[in-house]
Amino acid sequence: MASDPAMTEAIKTPRRSQAERTAAMRARLIDAAVVCLNRLGYSATTLATIAEEAGVSRGGMLHQFPSKVDLMLAVVAFASGYDERPQAPRALNDDGDKRAQFIDQTDTVWRAQTTPAVMAKLEIMVAARSDPQLADQLPAMFNAIEARRRSFMIDFAREIGVDDAEAIESMVTLHMAAMRGLSLEMLLTDDPARIERAYGLLKRYKEDLVDRLMAEAAAKKASA
Known part of the structure; x- marks a missing residue:
């Protein structure tokens, strides 16, 4: 009996958790915001331009970042290493x-x-x-x-x-x-x-x- 390609792919690629999907979406929006800020400047960077750059719906974006300021603060946190990413330990030598x-x-x-x-x-x-x-x-x-x-x-x-x-x-x-x-x-x-x-x-x-x-x-x- 021939295997179902969709089933085979599902087995190979474990489904991501909700937390993982949320983190991926937030990272995608932060990356898009960085692109827009560098290309357009702050004033011309809107939630609509960021959503378009990220390829997500405005509703999907607002679910993660209800306002422009919320997203801008997330960009500052990301750029400063002040977000949820784990910090690599610093090596200690002599x-x-x-x-x-x-x-x-x-x-x-x-x-x-x-x-x-x-x-x-x-x-x-x-x-x-x-x-x-x-x-x-x-x-x-x-x-x-x-x-x-x-x-x-x-x-x-x-x-x-x-x-x-x-x-x-x-x-x-x-x-x-x-x-x-x-x-x-x-x-x-x-x-x-x-x-x-x-x-x-x-x-x-x-x-x-x-x-x-x-x-x-x-x-x-x-x-x-």
Whole structure:
């Protein structure tokens, strides 16, 4: 007796759970929103344009994101790694490697600044100036994301012997503000190498600061 192709395919491909289908739909809409924000800008990006880009019905989209602001906040969370995706554990090596990893965190963030998702996030951040609903909700998410970023780097700094949390907090704040500004300028400049040189100076500042803080911490420990 010949097998039913549809039955065979169903056996090969297990049916996804409702949670999996929901996650896939949300990811599809977030991806479409990123495309529209980069192509059209915030004002011209509407729920209708996003639904069309994603190839889903408006009703299907509204079931996941009842408003434009809801979807914009989801884009910000996605671009910041603040969504439901599992976080990969950071490898821990000897002290020398930890210092290099601490310094290289800046490279990781800088490389992300020109990705479509992060550029879309910057578009949303700027738009908060003229969208009252976005301005009402975005700051809480932004501040939570940045607080987590600072906490991560403060904890990481302790692994290389630096306990000056205030200095690390200021460093992270300066670096993030500077990199956002440089990435925006990258959109307009006719000399991207100049931007990269400016970033290199920012990273050298971090190296000098970290080495000074490590030396101060070591001296304090030796005199204790």
